[in-house]
Amino acid sequence: MNIALIGYGKMGQIIERFALERGHEVVLKISAGNLDELTVSNLRKADVAIDFSTPDTAIKNIYTCFDANIPLVVGTTGWYGQLQEIKNECLSRNTSLLYGSNFSIGVNLFFHINEVLAKIMNDYPAYDVQVEEIHHTQKLDAPSGTAMTIAEAIIDNLDRKTEWVNELEGQTEIEVVKQDQVLIASQRIENIPGTHTVLYSSEVDEIEIKHTAHSRAGFALGAVVAAEWLKNKQGFYNISDIFNFK
Numbered sequence: 267m268n269i270a271l272i273g274y275g276k277m278g279q280i281i282e283r284f285a286l287e288r289g290h291e292v293v294l295k296i297s298a299g300n301l302d303e304l305t306v307s308n309l310r311k312a313d314v315a316i317d318f319s320t321p322d323t324a325i326k327n328i329y330t331c332f333d334a335n336i337p338l339v340v341g342t343t344g345w346y347g348q349l350q351e352i353k354n355e356c357l358s359r360n361t362s363l364l365y366g367s368n369f370s371i372g373v374n375l376f377f378h379i380n381e382v383l384a385k386i387m388n389d390y391p392a393y394d395v396q397v398e399e400i401h402h403t404q405k406l407d408a409p410s411g412t413a414m415t416i417a418e419a420i421i422d423n424l425d426r427k428t429e430w431v432n433e434l435e436g437q438t439e440i441e442v443v444k445q446d447q448v449l450i451a452s453q454r455i456e457n458i459p460g461t462h463t464v465l466y467s468s469e470v471d472e473i474e475i476k477h478t479a480h481s482r483a484g485f486a487l488g489a490v491v492a493a494e495w496l497k498n499k500q501g502f503y504n505i506s507d508i509f510n511f512k
């Protein structure tokens with residue numbers, strides 16, 4: 267499979283390593299220094315594109331891939347406010363896109379456990395819940411896309427929660443978290459690839475589930491597997507469509 271890498275930073279470079287190991291060829295690598303090469307004709311040399319760029323540039327890249335009619339995997343976070351517009355555009359143009367806030371198998375297992383736990387906690391109102399996320403200091407968006415996915419699943423499954431609010435340590439502070447809100451507490455610490463915790467606390471105890479990424483390898487391998495899965499498909503998908511946890 268020929269792959270176009272849109273975004274060749276921390277993630278793009280590790281994705282390239284896994285792509286080559288799995289027998290693929292990387293035919294285009296785009297970063298801030300060679301944006302003029304991100305053209306429809308160059309993209310058409312690839313079977314699939316993988317975007318790990320920046321929150322502010324992902325939408326434009328997605329439209330360029332739609333113009334090239336090339337299947338696209340989007341790992342970039344921070345653009346989900348425009349998700350519905352992109353979904354409509356993808357479906358009306360009969361092209362294909364798969365996106366996900368986190369491509370690692372471990373985090374996708376964690377997503378499943380989080381949903382089951384949130385459903386169970388409907389019967390236990392003594393517990394309040396909060397989400398915590400820690401990432402490296404170069405991260406441009408807060409909260410992390412993964413933390414948003416976790417909080418939205420809690421809201422969808424735990425009747426007493428209706429929205430999330432975000433606090434970024436040292437930058438934004440929430441004075442009062444209302445009872446129907448899920449607090450996402452974000453921290454930025456050097457060299458942390460990604461840590462997410464869901465914490466249920468009562469007066470007498472706490473229940474905590476936690477995922478700690480030891481490196482970016484899980485995200486990168488997941489992105490290549492997602493590209494292999496998407497290559498001959500048409501439609502709009504989420505990474506959860508690849509997994510079938512019982």
Ligand SMILES: NC(=O)c1ccc[n+]([C@@H]2O[C@H](COP(=O)([O-])OP(=O)(O)OC[C@H]3O[C@@H](n4cnc5c(N)ncnc54)[C@H](O)[C@@H]3O)[C@@H](O)[C@H]2O)c1
Binds near residue numbers: 275340
């Ligand atoms: N879904 C996941 O599993 C997952 C995992 C890790 C990171 N991410 C997300 O992926 C994105 C990239 O993360 P990173 O750590 O590799 O960031 P990074 O800053 O290391 O790399 C970003 C790359 O994008 C390039 N870039 C800048 N403008 C561009 C443009 N207009 N078009 C194409 N490329 C452009 C930069 O030059 C750089 O090479 C972030 O949004 C991050 O949150 C997602």
Ligand SMILES: O=C(O)C1=N[C@H](C(=O)O)CCC1
Binds near residue numbers: 368401459
């Ligand atoms: O390093 C990042 O940036 C990450 N971004 C994703 C997110 O926002 O959830 C996934 C984890 C790493």
